Amino acid sequence: MGAAPKTNHIGLSVQEYKGGVSTLCKGCGHDVITNTIISAFYEMGVEPHMVAKLSGIGCSSKTPAYFLNQAWGFNSVHGRMPAVATGAALANRKLVNIGISGDGDTASIGMGQFVHLMRRNVPLIYIVENNGVYGLTKGQFSATADEGAKLKNGTVNDLPAIDLCTMAIELGCGFVARSFSADRKQLLQILKAAIAFGGTCMLDVMSPCVTFNNHEGSTKSYDWGRDHEGPIHEVGFVPGWDTPNVDFNDDRVAVPMPGGGSVWVKPLENTNHDPRDKAAALKLLASDHQNDDEFFTGLMYVNPERESLQDDMDMPADPLWNLPIDKLRPSRDKMDEIVESLR
Amino acid sequence: MSEPSTAPESAAPVHAEPIVNRLSIQVATVNGSGSQTANNTLLRAIFQMGIPVSGKNLFPSNIAGLPTWFTIRANADGYTARRKEVDVLICMNAQTAKQDVADVPAGATVIHEEGLKLSDLRDDVDFYPVPFQKMVRDVCPVVALRRLVVNMLYVGVVAELIGIEIEEIDNALTKAFSTKPKALDLNLAAVRAGLTWAQENITGRPRFRVERMDKTTGKVLVEGNKATAIGCLFAGVTLAAWYPITPSSSVTESLIDLAAKYRIDPETGKQNIAIVQAEDELAAIGMVIGAAWAGARSMTATSGPGISLMSEFIGLSYYAEVPAVIVNVQRTGPSTGLPTRTMQGDTLFCAYNSHGDTRHPCLYPANIKEAYEFAQVAFDAAERFQTTVFLMSDLDLGMNLWMADPFEYPQKELDRGKVLDEKGLAEAVDWGRYKDVDGDGIPYRSLPGTPGGKGAFFTRGSGHDEYAQYTESGDAYAANVDRIQRKIQGSADVLPQPIVDGTGNAVGLIAFGTSDDAIGEARDQLRVEDGIETDYLRIRAFPFPDSIRDFVEAHERVYVVEQNRDGQMRMMIGMEMPDLAPQLTSIKHYTGMPLDARTVSEAVVSLEKKGS
Numbered sequence: 008m009g010a011a012p013k014t015n016h017i018g019l020s021v022q023e024y025k026g027g028v029s030t031l032c033k034g035c036g037h038d039v040i041t042n043t044i045i046s047a048f049y050e051m052g053v054e055p056h057m058v059a060k061l062s063g064i065g066c067s068s069k070t071p072a073y074f075l076n077q078a079w080g081f082n083s084v085h086g087r088m089p090a091v092a093t094g095a096a097l098a099n100r101k102l103v104n105i106g107i108s109g110d111g112d113t114a115s116i117g118m119g120q121f122v123h124l125m126r127r128n129v130p131l132i133y134i135v136e137n138n139g140v141y142g143l144t145k146g147q148f149s150a151t152a153d154e155g156a157k158l159k160n161g162t163v164n165d166l167p168a169i170d171l172c173t174m175a176i177e178l179g180c181g182f183v184a185r186s187f188s189a190d191r192k193q194l195l196q197i198l199k200a201a202i203a204f205g206g207t208c209m210l211d212v213m214s215p216c217v218t219f220n221n222h223e224g225s226t227k228s229y230d231w232g233r234d235h236e237g238p239i240h241e242v243g244f245v246p247g248w249d250t251p252n253v254d255f256n257d258d259r260v261a262v263p264m265p266g267g268g269s270v271w272v273k274p275l276e277n278t279n280h281d282p283r284d285k286a287a288a289l290k291l292l293a294s295d296h297q298n299d300d301e302f303f304t305g306l307m308y309v310n311p312e313r314e315s316l317q318d319d320m321d322m323p324a325d326p327l328w329n330l331p332i333d334k335l336r337p338s339r340d341k342m343d344e345i346v347e348s349l350r
Numbered sequence: 351m352s353e354p355s356t357a358p359e360s361a362a363p364v365h366a367e368p369i370v371n372r373l374s375i376q377v378a379t380v381n382g383s384g385s386q387t388a389n390n391t392l393l394r395a396i397f398q399m400g401i402p403v404s405g406k407n408l409f410p411s412n413i414a415g416l417p418t419w420f421t422i423r424a425n426a427d428g429y430t431a432r433r434k435e436v437d438v439l440i441c442m443n444a445q446t447a448k449q450d451v452a453d454v455p456a457g458a459t460v461i462h463e464e465g466l467k468l469s470d471l472r473d474d475v476d477f478y479p480v481p482f483q484k485m486v487r488d489v490c491p492v493v494a495l496r497r498l499v500v501n502m503l504y505v506g507v508v509a510e511l512i513g514i515e516i517e518e519i520d521n522a523l524t525k526a527f528s529t530k531p532k533a534l535d536l537n538l539a540a541v542r543a544g545l546t547w548a549q550e551n552i553t554g555r556p557r558f559r560v561e562r563m564d565k566t567t568g569k570v571l572v573e574g575n576k577a578t579a580i581g582c583l584f585a586g587v588t589l590a591a592w593y594p595i596t597p598s599s600s601v602t603e604s605l606i607d608l609a610a611k612y613r614i615d616p617e618t619g620k621q622n623i624a625i626v627q628a629e630d631e632l633a634a635i636g637m638v639i640g641a642a643w644a645g646a647r648s649m650t651a652t653s654g655p656g657i658s659l660m661s662e663f664i665g666l667s668y669y670a671e672v673p674a675v676i677v678n679v680q681r682t683g684p685s686t687g688l689p690t691r692t693m694q695g696d697t698l699f700c701a702y703n704s705h706g707d708t709r710h711p712c713l714y715p716a717n718i719k720e721a722y723e724f725a726q727v728a729f730d731a732a733e734r735f736q737t738t739v740f741l742m743s744d745l746d747l748g749m750n751l752w753m754a755d756p757f758e759y760p761q762k763e764l765d766r767g768k769v770l771d772e773k774g775l776a777e778a779v780d781w782g783r784y785k786d787v788d789g790d791g792i793p794y795r796s797l798p799g800t801p802g803g804k805g806a807f808f809t810r811g812s813g814h815d816e817y818a819q820y821t822e823s824g825d826a827y828a829a830n831v832d833r834i835q836r837k838i839q840g841s842a843d844v845l846p847q848p849i850v851d852g853t854g855n856a857v858g859l860i861a862f863g864t865s866d867d868a869i870g871e872a873r874d875q876l877r878v879e880d881g882i883e884t885d886y887l888r889i890r891a892f893p894f895p896d897s898i899r900d901f902v903e904a905h906e907r908v909y910v911v912e913q914n915r916d917g918q919m920r921m922m923i924g925m926e927m928p929d930l931a932p933q934l935t936s937i938k939h940y941t942g943m944p945l946d947a948r949t950v951s952e953a954v955v956s957l958e959k960k961g962s
Contacts, residue, residue: 055803055806056798056799056801056803056805059644059798059799061640071808072808072820077803077806079643079796079797079798079799079806079807079808079809080806080807080808080809080810081808081809081810082809082810082811082812083636083639083640083666083809083811084636084662084663084666084811087632087633087636087663089633089636090591090628090633090634090635090637090640091636091637091639091640092640093633093636093640094589094636094637094639094640094641094642094643094646094648095640095641095643095644095798096640097624097626097637097641097646098588098589098624098640098642098643098644098645098648099644099645099646099797099798101799102644102799119629119630119632119633120629120633120636122629123628123633320621320624320626321619321620321621322620322621323615323618323620324618324620326645326797326799327589327623327624327644327645327647328588328644328645328766328797330588330622332763332764334615334622335586335587335613335622335647335764336583336584336585336760336764337583337584339759341612342757342759345580345608345757346570346757349570349571349572349576350569350570350571
């Protein structure tokens, strides 16, 4: 008899969190994110059938098929995943929603919906798998490509990049982070905290496109990323069932998450950022790429105080499909009252 | 703005015999002047006197300052379609007064602000000059309110001149100002002042009169949009996402009011409905589809421009088989078009909306009863057939006041369609999301969050097989879209069937939606005035059932009456049943005004002459 497979605190093995085989290019940054998502949901012990996986259109948006096979997936319309996620979240507030988007899907065609999603605080982990190019249509620049970045054919991007983290913070998003798919350790901690957050989490993850944007001159390549990543702090997450009351006796700053557990950050040798400080976060992001092209990663901003959309709208705890007819259809007396008002 | 016409209801000369309970009143005012309350007071008072009545508001796409006309038709025989001719004109707008007077038929009555000096314009109409501006200074000391109060003066004058009972005016006003007692007193006083002035200063009376009768007992007066909102409430809607657009906004706004009263859970105090004002129509329909996927009874209400934006999602709903109810309160297109005028201009656009091969169930309500009941049909059908269902209302039905019988309490339970719960999934053998188990093309779905580990599937707008797996296989694609086609065609048997009136005549009329009101009157005109007997089929839903074929085949000549330029319904019948196309002739009306009977009867007479 072999040893029983390792399981998480709800008794499931990591196998239960896996998905279909990826059809993305070998070495794609997105696959690293997919695997990190699997680890995060496994380690957090989320029931797979309670997860809704949503996406728009593009390489990134294919990835929900590659994790959590036992969760319901919805690969929707280009740039419109936020609306679909908002509807699903309102219909059933027990669902744990994860939305995968890309830089084209978010920063170009989907910018309108992205903006309003950030305003509404829909419980949703919104991941932008950001590679600066359109992969499925063979390598055109997206709106997050850096000014001066070069395509393989030599075309130079003349337009400034849209900074999604800055936008998200300014629009009221309460959990904003930037990471790099090659920094799996940091991403995993951020993802676990996001699962426990309970409102909109915007994760801008630099995720190199090995086919169209991994060359010399690109500012979204693995080499460029490894050379320029500047973590602003060390990030960690302590789950609620492990240590209900976190009391660090060091220089860590811990922020309790509404869904249990605490996210913490710890200063690094030369840098520190307190993610509770909104002004500092915006200032930090404004200086991103300024010194030796360093790009910052870490938890930019966290504010667990804000009400979720469902609380704000006074939605019931039960899913809407479960409301019995007598809670939906007013009585005959009420109909008489309505009719009388029209006489 | 009445339309000049050579065919008044009665061509009697001025001061001829009185005409009782057969008249159209038109009030010409300026948009934003608060005349709507005054006009609704007149309408409601006539209604309370037991006289069948309708109101058509012809308003500009403007907040304040442009001309607006409100037409009230009172008719003892129950004809409530728009009539082109105006019998009693109330001229309150200097901008349009001359043209308004020029447009009324001989023998009409014109009540006007004295200062407009219209009396010399024509000698074949009766003028009643009234010093409204002078009077309002006496009645209303607050200068800022005079613009509004002057409207109540004409209510008083008109009531006295044509015989509207003052008690019913009072009742109507009391209803309108039920929460504003101060305003009520001011308005009651203004009506009295107008009435007394008319009693003391006008000796003659117009020949157009109203007298109490008993044809409205038990009935209600309501706009179609409100009726639809009530229908949605009783249909169990749990999510509405919308973006404001004329003429549909009052559907959701009415629903918001109803939800505040009837959807707050008595036990938990929570809202048993989500209503979201989205950032645009793309987001509105996205939320509807996301919510429906997660099990909510979801809807949006919009108009043509909104449908244009929603088209990509509508294709997703069709192909990924996610329910959605879209209320389309149609206005005059294309593009921005005439946003405050009516049209059946989206008939073709909605039936085959989105790219690729699609076909969507459409419902065509003709009256208040159907505006209410079809909302319930729409939700049941959307969930039964797992697809978008359009409720094709229009501005005429949606925004005008219509007389109707009280709403019937729904008899049926909600149809939530084929949904497998944990037990159902456990019992299902080799379940596949898109498998045709029952031979009706309708697959079984499951909702996110269902435990048991068997129901999860991946919804996508890209090619998929019976198990919802991605595929680019041509055979799998063809089998899937053929099944969807069977499924949608199957809805024809379940959706409201056509209503046929009459049989055995050579001439058949086909119409749908709000044309119905005018068709009934037009058929009477044809019978009485021209000796032309007609049979009539009213289409109530798409896809078409066989009875439409039967009707066309049973008639020598079939006229399809509709409110658009291209004869879109005729095209659809021709596309769905190509062999019938040569038998169909269009009668089309597309001025943005509601259809009137005369337009139909004159067209039939002319076409019949040509044909014989």
